[in-house]
Amino acid sequence: MSYEILIPAIIKAFGGLGLFLLGMIVMTDGLRSLTGDMIKNALMRFTKSPYSGALTGAISTTLLQSSSATTVMAVGFVGAGLMTFPQALGIIFGANIGSTATGWLVALFGLKFSLSSIAMPLIFAGVIGKLFFKGKAASFGYAVAGFGLIFVGISSLQEGLSGFEEVVSPDYFPSDSWEGRIKLVLLGIAATLITQASSAGIAATLTVLYLHAINFEQAAALIIGMDAGTTVTAAIASIGGSVSVRRTGFSHVVYNCLTAVLALSLITPYVFFLEKINPYFLDVSAEIALVAFHTFFNTLGVLLILPFTKQFAHLMEKIIKSKEPSFVRKLDQRLLKEPSLALEVARTSIEELYIGLLKHINFILGDLEQGEKMDLILLQTSLDETQAYVDLIKIQPKEINEWQRMISLVHLLDHLQRLHERCDEDMRRARFAALSFDLHEERNDFCTKNQKIIESITSKNFSLATKYAKESNEAINNAIEPFRGFIANKIAEDKIDIPEGNQQLEAMKWLSRVSTHIWRITYYLERTVMDTAR
Numbered sequence: 001m002s003y004e005i006l007i008p009a010i011i012k013a014f015g016g017l018g019l020f021l022l023g024m025i026v027m028t029d030g031l032r033s034l035t036g037d038m039i040k041n042a043l044m045r046f047t048k049s050p051y052s053g054a055l056t057g058a059i060s061t062t063l064l065q066s067s068s069a070t071t072v073m074a075v076g077f078v079g080a081g082l083m084t085f086p087q088a089l090g091i092i093f094g095a096n097i098g099s100t101a102t103g104w105l106v107a108l109f110g111l112k113f114s115l116s117s118i119a120m121p122l123i124f125a126g127v128i129g130k131l132f133f134k135g136k137a138a139s140f141g142y143a144v145a146g147f148g149l150i151f152v153g154i155s156s157l158q159e160g161l162s163g164f165e166e167v168v169s170p171d172y173f174p175s176d177s178w179e180g181r182i183k184l185v186l187l188g189i190a191a192t193l194i195t196q197a198s199s200a201g202i203a204a205t206l207t208v209l210y211l212h213a214i215n216f217e218q219a220a221a222l223i224i225g226m227d228a229g230t231t232v233t234a235a236i237a238s239i240g241g242s243v244s245v246r247r248t249g250f251s252h253v254v255y256n257c258l259t260a261v262l263a264l265s266l267i268t269p270y271v272f273f274l275e276k277i278n279p280y281f282l283d284v285s286a287e288i289a290l291v292a293f294h295t296f297f298n299t300l301g302v303l304l305i306l307p308f309t310k311q312f313a314h315l316m317e318k319i320i321k322s323k324e325p326s327f328v329r330k331l332d333q334r335l336l337k338e339p340s341l342a343l344e345v346a347r348t349s350i351e352e353l354y355i356g357l358l359k360h361i362n363f364i365l366g367d368l369e370q371g372e373k374m375d376l377i378l379l380q381t382s383l384d385e386t387q388a389y390v391d392l393i394k395i396q397p398k399e400i401n402e403w404q405r406m407i408s409l410v411h412l413l414d415h416l417q418r419l420h421e422r423c424d425e426d427m428r429r430a431r432f433a434a435l436s437f438d439l440h441e442e443r444n445d446f447c448t449k450n451q452k453i454i455e456s457i458t459s460k461n462f463s464l465a466t467k468y469a470k471e472s473n474e475a476i477n478n479a480i481e482p483f484r485g486f487i488a489n490k491i492a493e494d495k496i497d498i499p500e501g502n503q504q505l506e507a508m509k510w511l512s513r514v515s516t517h518i519w520r521i522t523y524y525l526e527r528t529v530m531d532t533a534r
Helices: 003-046 049-064 066-081 086-097 099-112 116-132 134-161 177-194 198-210 216-238 243-277 286-319 333-337 339-364 376-392 400-424 427-435 440-458 462-492 498-533
Strands: none
Touching: 003 049, 003 066, 003 099, 003 134, 003 198, 003 400, 049 066, 049 086, 049 286, 066 086, 066 243, 066 339, 086 243, 086 286, 099 134, 099 198, 099 286, 134 198, 177 216, 177 243, 198 216, 198 286, 216 243, 216 286, 216 427, 216 440, 243 286, 333 339, 339 376, 339 400, 339 440, 339 498, 376 400, 400 427, 400 498, 427 498, 440 462, 440 498, 462 498
Protein backbone atom coordinates (compact mmCIF):
# COMPACT_ATOMS: atom_id res chain seq x y z
CA MET A 1 0.00 0.00 0.00
CA SER A 2 1.37 3.42 -0.98
CA TYR A 3 1.80 6.27 1.49
CA GLU A 4 -0.83 8.25 -0.46
CA ILE A 5 -3.41 5.66 0.60
CA LEU A 6 -1.90 4.65 3.94
CA ILE A 7 -1.75 8.10 5.60
CA PRO A 8 -5.41 9.07 4.88
CA ALA A 9 -6.49 5.61 6.11
CA ILE A 10 -4.60 6.08 9.38
CA ILE A 11 -6.03 9.59 9.83
CA LYS A 12 -9.57 8.32 9.19
CA ALA A 13 -9.10 5.41 11.63
CA PHE A 14 -7.85 7.70 14.40
CA GLY A 15 -10.59 10.21 13.63
CA GLY A 16 -13.17 7.44 13.89
CA LEU A 17 -11.68 6.35 17.21
CA GLY A 18 -11.88 9.93 18.45
CA LEU A 19 -15.51 10.25 17.36
CA PHE A 20 -16.30 6.97 19.11
CA LEU A 21 -14.72 8.23 22.36
CA LEU A 22 -16.50 11.57 22.05
CA GLY A 23 -19.79 9.74 21.51
CA MET A 24 -19.18 7.63 24.62
CA ILE A 25 -18.42 10.74 26.70
CA VAL A 26 -21.48 12.63 25.44
CA MET A 27 -23.80 9.63 25.83
CA THR A 28 -22.48 8.85 29.33
CA ASP A 29 -22.96 12.47 30.46
CA GLY A 30 -26.50 12.49 29.07
CA LEU A 31 -27.37 9.17 30.68
CA ARG A 32 -25.86 10.25 33.99
CA SER A 33 -27.98 13.42 34.03
CA LEU A 34 -31.03 11.43 32.95
CA THR A 35 -30.75 8.52 35.38
CA GLY A 36 -28.20 9.67 37.99
CA ASP A 37 -30.57 10.07 40.96
CA MET A 38 -32.55 6.97 39.98
CA ILE A 39 -29.35 4.90 39.78
CA LYS A 40 -28.06 6.24 43.12
CA ASN A 41 -31.35 5.50 44.84
CA ALA A 42 -31.51 2.02 43.30
CA LEU A 43 -27.94 1.22 44.37
CA MET A 44 -28.68 2.24 47.96
CA ARG A 45 -32.09 0.58 48.03
CA PHE A 46 -31.25 -2.78 46.50
CA THR A 47 -27.68 -3.30 47.69
CA LYS A 48 -28.23 -5.41 50.80
CA SER A 49 -25.39 -7.87 50.22
CA PRO A 50 -22.43 -8.35 47.86
CA TYR A 51 -24.69 -10.48 45.62
CA SER A 52 -27.39 -7.82 45.22
CA GLY A 53 -24.60 -5.25 44.91
CA ALA A 54 -23.11 -7.16 41.97
CA LEU A 55 -26.49 -7.24 40.22
CA THR A 56 -27.21 -3.53 40.75
CA GLY A 57 -23.62 -2.67 39.79
CA ALA A 58 -23.95 -4.56 36.51
CA ILE A 59 -27.32 -2.97 35.67
CA SER A 60 -26.29 0.57 36.62
CA THR A 61 -23.05 0.35 34.58
CA THR A 62 -25.03 -0.92 31.59
CA LEU A 63 -27.46 2.00 31.90
CA LEU A 64 -24.80 4.64 32.57
CA GLN A 65 -22.23 3.14 30.17
CA SER A 66 -19.58 4.09 32.71
CA SER A 67 -18.01 1.74 35.24
CA SER A 68 -16.07 4.67 36.75
CA ALA A 69 -19.33 6.50 37.56
CA THR A 70 -20.68 3.40 39.30
CA THR A 71 -17.40 2.95 41.20
CA VAL A 72 -17.38 6.60 42.37
CA MET A 73 -20.92 6.19 43.71
CA ALA A 74 -19.96 2.98 45.53
CA VAL A 75 -16.95 4.66 47.16
CA GLY A 76 -19.16 7.60 48.15
CA PHE A 77 -21.70 5.28 49.79
CA VAL A 78 -18.94 3.65 51.87
CA GLY A 79 -17.51 7.06 52.81
CA ALA A 80 -20.93 8.30 53.87
CA GLY A 81 -21.58 5.17 55.92
CA LEU A 82 -24.54 4.21 53.73
CA MET A 83 -23.13 0.76 52.99
CA THR A 84 -20.29 -1.50 54.06
CA PHE A 85 -17.07 -2.02 52.11
CA PRO A 86 -18.03 -5.65 51.18
CA GLN A 87 -21.37 -4.42 49.80
CA ALA A 88 -19.56 -1.78 47.75
CA LEU A 89 -17.15 -4.43 46.46
CA GLY A 90 -20.17 -6.31 45.10
CA ILE A 91 -21.12 -3.19 43.11
CA ILE A 92 -17.56 -2.82 41.79
CA PHE A 93 -17.40 -6.49 40.75
CA GLY A 94 -20.77 -6.19 39.03
CA ALA A 95 -19.61 -3.06 37.19
CA ASN A 96 -17.10 -5.28 35.35
CA ILE A 97 -19.99 -7.24 33.85
CA GLY A 98 -21.90 -4.08 32.94
CA SER A 99 -18.83 -2.65 31.17
CA THR A 100 -19.04 -5.44 28.56
CA ALA A 101 -22.27 -3.87 27.19
CA THR A 102 -20.24 -1.52 24.96
CA GLY A 103 -18.73 -4.50 23.15
CA TRP A 104 -22.19 -5.93 22.46
CA LEU A 105 -23.32 -2.55 21.11
CA VAL A 106 -20.39 -2.45 18.67
CA ALA A 107 -20.57 -6.12 17.64
CA LEU A 108 -24.33 -6.33 17.12
CA PHE A 109 -25.03 -2.95 15.51
CA GLY A 110 -21.80 -1.15 14.65
CA LEU A 111 -20.03 -3.64 12.41
CA LYS A 112 -22.55 -5.63 10.41
CA PHE A 113 -25.02 -2.82 9.81
CA SER A 114 -24.25 0.52 8.19
CA LEU A 115 -25.91 2.83 10.69
CA SER A 116 -24.11 6.05 9.76
CA SER A 117 -27.11 7.15 7.67
CA ILE A 118 -29.39 6.64 10.69
CA ALA A 119 -26.80 8.11 13.07
CA MET A 120 -26.76 11.54 11.41
CA PRO A 121 -30.49 12.22 12.03
CA LEU A 122 -30.02 10.90 15.58
CA ILE A 123 -27.23 13.41 16.19
CA PHE A 124 -29.33 16.24 14.75
CA ALA A 125 -32.41 15.27 16.79
CA GLY A 126 -30.29 14.93 19.94
CA VAL A 127 -28.67 18.35 19.49
CA ILE A 128 -32.10 19.95 18.91
CA GLY A 129 -33.31 18.32 22.15
CA LYS A 130 -30.26 19.62 24.04
CA LEU A 131 -30.58 23.17 22.64
CA PHE A 132 -34.32 23.74 22.85
CA PHE A 133 -35.41 21.69 25.85
CA LYS A 134 -34.52 21.62 29.53
CA GLY A 135 -34.24 19.04 32.28
CA LYS A 136 -34.71 15.37 31.41
CA ALA A 137 -35.62 16.10 27.78
CA ALA A 138 -32.30 17.93 27.27
CA SER A 139 -30.38 15.08 28.95
CA PHE A 140 -32.16 12.55 26.74
CA GLY A 141 -31.25 14.59 23.66
CA TYR A 142 -27.61 14.70 24.75
CA ALA A 143 -27.58 10.90 25.22
CA VAL A 144 -29.17 10.37 21.78
CA ALA A 145 -26.59 12.65 20.14
CA GLY A 146 -23.79 10.68 21.82
CA PHE A 147 -25.37 7.41 20.69
CA GLY A 148 -25.34 8.67 17.09
CA LEU A 149 -21.72 9.83 17.36
CA ILE A 150 -20.69 6.33 18.49
CA PHE A 151 -21.91 4.80 15.23
CA VAL A 152 -20.40 7.54 13.09
CA GLY A 153 -17.10 6.84 14.87
CA ILE A 154 -17.37 3.07 14.35
CA SER A 155 -18.17 3.62 10.65
CA SER A 156 -15.12 5.91 10.20
CA LEU A 157 -12.92 3.51 12.18
CA GLN A 158 -14.08 0.60 10.05
CA GLU A 159 -13.47 2.49 6.80
CA GLY A 160 -10.02 3.60 7.91
CA LEU A 161 -8.92 0.15 9.05
CA SER A 162 -10.37 -1.55 5.96
CA GLY A 163 -7.43 -0.09 4.04
CA PHE A 164 -5.13 -2.40 6.04
CA GLU A 165 -7.17 -5.54 5.34
CA GLU A 166 -4.82 -6.80 2.64
CA VAL A 167 -1.66 -5.54 4.33
CA VAL A 168 -2.04 -6.49 8.01
CA SER A 169 -2.53 -10.15 8.97
CA PRO A 170 -2.34 -12.20 12.17
CA ASP A 171 1.31 -12.88 11.36
CA TYR A 172 2.16 -9.27 12.24
CA PHE A 173 1.11 -9.91 15.88
CA PRO A 174 2.66 -12.21 18.51
CA SER A 175 1.99 -15.89 17.87
CA ASP A 176 -0.73 -17.85 19.65
CA SER A 177 1.43 -19.19 22.48
CA TRP A 178 1.53 -18.41 26.20
CA GLU A 179 4.38 -15.98 25.57
CA GLY A 180 2.53 -14.42 22.64
CA ARG A 181 -0.70 -14.10 24.61
CA ILE A 182 1.09 -12.40 27.51
CA LYS A 183 2.65 -9.90 25.06
CA LEU A 184 -0.79 -9.18 23.63
CA VAL A 185 -2.20 -8.70 27.15
CA LEU A 186 0.53 -6.13 27.82
CA LEU A 187 -0.27 -4.48 24.47
CA GLY A 188 -3.93 -4.29 25.52
CA ILE A 189 -2.97 -2.70 28.85
CA ALA A 190 -0.80 -0.15 27.02
CA ALA A 191 -3.64 0.68 24.61
CA THR A 192 -6.00 1.35 27.52
CA LEU A 193 -3.44 3.56 29.27
CA ILE A 194 -2.95 5.60 26.08
CA THR A 195 -6.66 6.06 25.27
CA GLN A 196 -7.74 6.18 28.96
CA ALA A 197 -10.80 4.15 27.92
CA SER A 198 -11.03 0.39 27.39
CA SER A 199 -14.18 0.88 25.28
CA ALA A 200 -12.12 2.50 22.49
CA GLY A 201 -9.65 -0.37 22.45
CA ILE A 202 -12.45 -2.93 22.46
CA ALA A 203 -14.13 -1.19 19.50
CA ALA A 204 -10.83 -1.15 17.57
CA THR A 205 -10.13 -4.81 18.42
CA LEU A 206 -13.60 -5.88 17.29
CA THR A 207 -13.13 -3.94 14.05
CA VAL A 208 -9.75 -5.50 13.15
CA LEU A 209 -11.09 -8.94 14.09
CA TYR A 210 -14.11 -8.39 11.83
CA LEU A 211 -11.69 -7.45 9.02
CA HIS A 212 -9.66 -10.65 9.72
CA ALA A 213 -6.50 -8.63 10.45
CA ILE A 214 -6.09 -10.67 13.67
CA ASN A 215 -7.40 -14.07 14.76
CA PHE A 216 -9.76 -14.80 17.64
CA GLU A 217 -7.09 -15.93 20.10
CA GLN A 218 -5.07 -12.75 19.55
CA ALA A 219 -8.18 -10.57 19.92
CA ALA A 220 -9.16 -12.39 23.14
CA ALA A 221 -5.72 -11.73 24.67
CA LEU A 222 -5.96 -8.05 23.70
CA ILE A 223 -9.41 -7.76 25.30
CA ILE A 224 -8.10 -9.36 28.50
CA GLY A 225 -5.31 -6.78 28.60
CA MET A 226 -7.72 -3.92 28.04
CA ASP A 227 -9.90 -5.20 30.88
CA ALA A 228 -6.87 -5.27 33.16
CA GLY A 229 -5.74 -1.86 31.86
CA THR A 230 -8.81 -0.14 33.29
CA THR A 231 -7.65 -1.05 36.79
CA VAL A 232 -4.19 0.44 36.21
CA THR A 233 -5.87 3.72 35.31
CA ALA A 234 -8.08 3.46 38.40
CA ALA A 235 -5.07 2.64 40.61
CA ILE A 236 -3.11 5.66 39.34
CA ALA A 237 -6.17 7.87 39.85
CA SER A 238 -6.56 6.63 43.45
CA ILE A 239 -3.06 7.79 44.49
CA GLY A 240 -3.49 10.51 47.08
CA GLY A 241 -7.18 9.71 47.54
CA SER A 242 -9.00 8.75 50.71
CA VAL A 243 -8.63 5.32 52.29
CA SER A 244 -11.90 4.19 50.68
CA VAL A 245 -10.67 5.24 47.24
CA ARG A 246 -7.25 3.58 47.68
CA ARG A 247 -8.84 0.36 48.90
CA THR A 248 -11.24 0.42 45.98
CA GLY A 249 -8.45 1.03 43.46
CA PHE A 250 -6.27 -1.71 44.92
CA SER A 251 -9.21 -4.12 45.11
CA HIS A 252 -9.91 -3.42 41.44
CA VAL A 253 -6.31 -4.22 40.50
CA VAL A 254 -6.11 -7.45 42.51
CA TYR A 255 -9.51 -8.71 41.34
CA ASN A 256 -8.96 -7.90 37.66
CA CYS A 257 -5.48 -9.46 37.67
CA LEU A 258 -6.98 -12.66 39.06
CA THR A 259 -9.74 -12.49 36.43
CA ALA A 260 -7.13 -11.90 33.68
CA VAL A 261 -5.23 -15.05 34.69
CA LEU A 262 -8.50 -16.99 34.69
CA ALA A 263 -9.47 -15.58 31.27
CA LEU A 264 -6.08 -16.47 29.72
CA SER A 265 -6.50 -20.08 30.82
CA LEU A 266 -10.00 -20.17 29.30
CA ILE A 267 -9.15 -19.06 25.74
CA THR A 268 -8.21 -22.53 24.46
CA PRO A 269 -11.14 -24.40 26.12
CA TYR A 270 -13.53 -21.71 24.87
CA VAL A 271 -12.32 -22.05 21.26
CA PHE A 272 -12.47 -25.85 21.51
CA PHE A 273 -16.05 -25.66 22.82
CA LEU A 274 -17.16 -23.31 20.01
CA GLU A 275 -15.60 -25.48 17.33
CA LYS A 276 -17.33 -28.56 18.73
CA ILE A 277 -20.71 -26.81 18.60
CA ASN A 278 -20.19 -25.12 15.21
CA PRO A 279 -16.86 -25.43 13.33
CA TYR A 280 -17.63 -22.35 11.23
CA PHE A 281 -18.85 -20.01 13.95
CA LEU A 282 -15.48 -18.29 14.49
CA ASP A 283 -15.12 -17.71 10.75
CA VAL A 284 -18.58 -16.18 10.37
CA SER A 285 -19.19 -14.43 13.71
CA ALA A 286 -15.83 -14.04 15.45
CA GLU A 287 -16.77 -10.60 16.85
CA ILE A 288 -19.91 -12.05 18.53
CA ALA A 289 -17.81 -14.87 19.98
CA LEU A 290 -15.33 -12.30 21.32
CA VAL A 291 -17.86 -10.13 23.19
CA ALA A 292 -19.50 -13.33 24.49
CA PHE A 293 -16.07 -14.43 25.80
CA HIS A 294 -15.58 -10.98 27.39
CA THR A 295 -18.92 -11.25 29.20
CA PHE A 296 -18.31 -14.92 30.08
CA PHE A 297 -14.97 -14.53 31.85
CA ASN A 298 -16.10 -11.37 33.70
CA THR A 299 -19.29 -13.09 34.88
CA LEU A 300 -17.40 -16.22 35.91
CA GLY A 301 -14.87 -14.10 37.83
CA VAL A 302 -17.68 -12.36 39.73
CA LEU A 303 -19.42 -15.66 40.56
CA LEU A 304 -16.16 -17.11 41.89
CA ILE A 305 -15.22 -14.10 44.06
CA LEU A 306 -18.65 -13.25 45.51
CA PRO A 307 -18.75 -16.04 48.15
CA PHE A 308 -15.43 -14.71 49.50
CA THR A 309 -16.22 -10.98 49.35
CA LYS A 310 -16.04 -10.42 53.12
CA GLN A 311 -12.69 -12.20 53.36
CA PHE A 312 -11.43 -10.23 50.33
CA ALA A 313 -12.58 -6.94 51.89
CA HIS A 314 -10.93 -7.84 55.21
CA LEU A 315 -7.66 -8.54 53.38
CA MET A 316 -7.81 -5.16 51.60
CA GLU A 317 -8.51 -3.39 54.92
CA LYS A 318 -5.50 -5.10 56.51
CA ILE A 319 -3.23 -4.21 53.59
CA ILE A 320 -4.38 -0.57 53.33
CA LYS A 321 -4.82 0.68 56.86
CA SER A 322 -6.20 4.08 57.71
CA LYS A 323 -3.67 6.67 58.88
CA GLU A 324 -5.84 9.74 58.34
CA PRO A 325 -7.78 11.49 61.12
CA SER A 326 -11.13 9.77 61.37
CA PHE A 327 -13.02 13.05 60.98
CA VAL A 328 -11.81 13.80 57.44
CA ARG A 329 -11.12 10.25 56.25
CA LYS A 330 -14.26 10.17 54.13
CA LEU A 331 -13.71 13.44 52.31
CA ASP A 332 -12.51 12.78 48.78
CA GLN A 333 -12.19 15.15 45.85
CA ARG A 334 -13.44 12.52 43.37
CA LEU A 335 -16.85 12.48 45.02
CA LEU A 336 -17.33 16.12 44.03
CA LYS A 337 -18.46 14.78 40.64
CA GLU A 338 -21.58 13.54 42.47
CA PRO A 339 -22.66 16.59 44.57
CA SER A 340 -25.39 14.74 46.48
CA LEU A 341 -22.86 12.11 47.60
CA ALA A 342 -20.30 14.78 48.47
CA LEU A 343 -22.92 16.52 50.63
CA GLU A 344 -23.71 13.28 52.44
CA VAL A 345 -20.02 12.53 53.06
CA ALA A 346 -19.51 16.07 54.39
CA ARG A 347 -22.58 15.68 56.62
CA THR A 348 -21.33 12.44 58.18
CA SER A 349 -17.89 14.00 58.77
CA ILE A 350 -19.56 16.97 60.48
CA GLU A 351 -21.62 14.54 62.54
CA GLU A 352 -18.44 12.86 63.82
CA LEU A 353 -16.82 16.21 64.56
CA TYR A 354 -19.90 17.27 66.51
CA ILE A 355 -19.93 14.08 68.59
CA GLY A 356 -16.22 14.62 69.29
CA LEU A 357 -16.89 18.16 70.54
CA LEU A 358 -19.80 17.01 72.73
CA LYS A 359 -17.59 14.36 74.34
CA HIS A 360 -14.88 16.98 74.93
CA ILE A 361 -17.39 19.40 76.51
CA ASN A 362 -18.55 16.72 78.93
CA PHE A 363 -14.92 15.92 79.74
CA ILE A 364 -13.95 19.51 80.58
CA LEU A 365 -17.11 19.80 82.71
CA GLY A 366 -15.87 16.91 84.85
CA ASP A 367 -17.83 13.99 83.35
CA LEU A 368 -14.82 11.68 83.18
CA GLU A 369 -16.98 8.55 82.85
CA GLN A 370 -18.72 9.40 79.55
CA GLY A 371 -16.72 12.41 78.40
CA GLU A 372 -13.51 12.15 76.41
CA LYS A 373 -10.60 14.55 76.03
CA MET A 374 -10.18 15.40 72.35
CA ASP A 375 -7.30 16.99 70.46
CA LEU A 376 -8.68 20.49 69.84
CA ILE A 377 -5.99 21.30 67.28
CA LEU A 378 -6.95 18.18 65.29
CA LEU A 379 -10.62 19.11 65.58
CA GLN A 380 -9.92 22.63 64.31
CA THR A 381 -7.84 21.31 61.37
CA SER A 382 -10.57 18.82 60.53
CA LEU A 383 -13.24 21.53 60.73
CA ASP A 384 -11.25 23.73 58.36
CA GLU A 385 -10.71 20.85 55.91
CA THR A 386 -14.42 19.98 55.99
CA GLN A 387 -15.35 23.61 55.40
CA ALA A 388 -12.94 23.81 52.44
CA TYR A 389 -14.45 20.59 51.04
CA VAL A 390 -18.00 21.94 51.33
CA ASP A 391 -16.88 25.09 49.49
CA LEU A 392 -15.89 22.89 46.53
CA ILE A 393 -19.34 21.29 46.22
CA LYS A 394 -21.19 22.97 43.37
CA ILE A 395 -24.98 23.05 43.79
CA GLN A 396 -27.47 25.00 41.69
CA PRO A 397 -30.39 26.77 43.46
CA LYS A 398 -32.83 24.91 41.18
CA GLU A 399 -31.73 21.64 42.84
CA ILE A 400 -33.98 22.43 45.80
CA ASN A 401 -33.21 19.53 48.17
CA GLU A 402 -29.44 19.67 47.64
CA TRP A 403 -29.52 23.48 47.93
CA GLN A 404 -31.31 23.26 51.30
CA ARG A 405 -28.83 20.63 52.49
CA MET A 406 -25.95 22.89 51.48
CA ILE A 407 -27.43 25.83 53.41
CA SER A 408 -27.91 23.62 56.48
CA LEU A 409 -24.29 22.42 56.22
CA VAL A 410 -23.08 26.02 56.10
CA HIS A 411 -25.06 26.79 59.29
CA LEU A 412 -23.72 23.62 60.89
CA LEU A 413 -20.11 24.54 60.19
CA ASP A 414 -20.63 28.10 61.44
CA HIS A 415 -22.04 26.92 64.80
CA LEU A 416 -19.40 24.17 65.06
CA GLN A 417 -16.59 26.71 64.58
CA ARG A 418 -18.08 28.92 67.29
CA LEU A 419 -18.64 25.94 69.60
CA HIS A 420 -14.99 24.99 69.11
CA GLU A 421 -13.97 28.55 70.05
CA ARG A 422 -15.99 28.25 73.29
CA CYS A 423 -14.06 25.08 74.14
CA ASP A 424 -10.68 26.44 73.13
CA GLU A 425 -10.60 30.15 73.97
CA ASP A 426 -13.04 30.21 76.92
CA MET A 427 -11.32 27.46 78.91
CA ARG A 428 -11.18 29.64 82.05
CA ARG A 429 -14.97 29.95 82.11
CA ALA A 430 -15.37 26.26 81.26
CA ARG A 431 -13.10 25.24 84.16
CA PHE A 432 -15.01 27.47 86.56
CA ALA A 433 -18.29 25.92 85.36
CA ALA A 434 -16.77 22.50 86.06
CA LEU A 435 -15.62 23.42 89.58
CA SER A 436 -18.54 25.59 90.72
CA PHE A 437 -20.56 23.93 93.46
CA ASP A 438 -23.45 26.31 92.80
CA LEU A 439 -23.71 25.08 89.19
CA HIS A 440 -23.60 21.42 90.18
CA GLU A 441 -27.21 20.63 89.24
CA GLU A 442 -27.21 22.57 85.95
CA ARG A 443 -23.83 21.09 84.98
CA ASN A 444 -24.91 17.49 85.62
CA ASP A 445 -28.21 17.92 83.76
CA PHE A 446 -26.34 19.52 80.85
CA CYS A 447 -23.82 16.64 80.62
CA THR A 448 -26.62 14.05 80.85
CA LYS A 449 -28.50 15.73 77.99
CA ASN A 450 -25.29 15.89 75.91
CA GLN A 451 -24.80 12.15 76.35
CA LYS A 452 -28.40 11.52 75.27
CA ILE A 453 -27.82 13.68 72.19
CA ILE A 454 -24.75 11.58 71.32
CA GLU A 455 -26.68 8.34 71.76
CA SER A 456 -29.60 9.62 69.66
CA ILE A 457 -27.34 10.75 66.80
CA THR A 458 -25.44 7.46 66.89
CA SER A 459 -28.73 5.57 66.59
CA LYS A 460 -29.80 7.97 63.76
CA ASN A 461 -32.74 9.34 65.77
CA PHE A 462 -32.09 12.98 64.91
CA SER A 463 -35.51 14.30 65.95
CA LEU A 464 -34.97 12.93 69.47
CA ALA A 465 -31.48 14.49 69.53
CA THR A 466 -33.00 17.87 68.62
CA LYS A 467 -35.60 17.44 71.39
CA TYR A 468 -32.89 16.83 74.01
CA ALA A 469 -30.79 19.75 72.74
CA LYS A 470 -33.74 22.15 72.86
CA GLU A 471 -34.74 21.01 76.36
CA SER A 472 -31.16 21.47 77.56
CA ASN A 473 -30.92 24.96 76.10
CA GLU A 474 -34.27 26.01 77.56
CA ALA A 475 -33.35 24.64 81.00
CA ILE A 476 -30.07 26.60 81.03
CA ASN A 477 -31.68 29.84 79.80
CA ASN A 478 -34.57 29.53 82.26
CA ALA A 479 -32.06 29.16 85.10
CA ILE A 480 -30.06 32.31 84.23
CA GLU A 481 -32.24 34.96 85.96
CA PRO A 482 -32.81 32.91 89.16
CA PHE A 483 -29.06 32.24 89.23
CA ARG A 484 -28.29 35.97 88.91
CA GLY A 485 -30.52 36.65 91.94
CA PHE A 486 -28.94 33.77 93.86
CA ILE A 487 -25.40 35.09 93.21
CA ALA A 488 -26.44 38.68 94.09
CA ASN A 489 -27.80 37.47 97.45
CA LYS A 490 -24.58 35.56 98.19
CA ILE A 491 -22.53 38.69 97.44
CA ALA A 492 -24.84 40.81 99.62
CA GLU A 493 -24.58 38.28 102.46
CA ASP A 494 -20.77 38.43 102.07
CA LYS A 495 -20.58 34.70 101.37
CA ILE A 496 -18.59 35.38 98.20
CA ASP A 497 -16.84 38.48 96.89
CA ILE A 498 -17.77 40.33 93.71
CA PRO A 499 -14.94 38.88 91.51
CA GLU A 500 -16.00 35.34 92.45
CA GLY A 501 -19.64 36.22 91.80
CA ASN A 502 -18.72 37.56 88.36
CA GLN A 503 -16.86 34.34 87.58
CA GLN A 504 -19.96 32.35 88.55
CA LEU A 505 -22.11 34.45 86.21
CA GLU A 506 -19.56 34.17 83.38
CA ALA A 507 -19.57 30.39 83.82
CA MET A 508 -23.37 30.40 83.55
CA LYS A 509 -23.16 32.52 80.39
CA TRP A 510 -20.68 30.02 78.97
CA LEU A 511 -23.11 27.17 79.57
CA SER A 512 -25.90 29.21 77.95
CA ARG A 513 -23.89 30.03 74.82
CA VAL A 514 -22.61 26.48 74.45
CA SER A 515 -26.08 25.01 74.89
CA THR A 516 -27.44 27.41 72.24
CA HIS A 517 -24.80 26.29 69.71
CA ILE A 518 -25.54 22.65 70.55
CA TRP A 519 -29.26 23.16 69.98
CA ARG A 520 -28.72 24.93 66.63
CA ILE A 521 -26.19 22.33 65.44
CA THR A 522 -28.54 19.48 66.30
CA TYR A 523 -31.44 21.26 64.61
CA TYR A 524 -29.52 21.80 61.35
CA LEU A 525 -28.17 18.27 61.48
CA GLU A 526 -31.75 17.00 61.57
CA ARG A 527 -32.60 19.33 58.67
CA THR A 528 -29.86 17.86 56.48
CA VAL A 529 -31.22 14.37 57.10
CA MET A 530 -34.80 15.49 56.36
CA ASP A 531 -33.70 17.14 53.10
CA THR A 532 -31.88 13.94 52.11
CA ALA A 533 -35.01 11.84 52.66
CA ARG A 534 -37.22 14.05 50.44
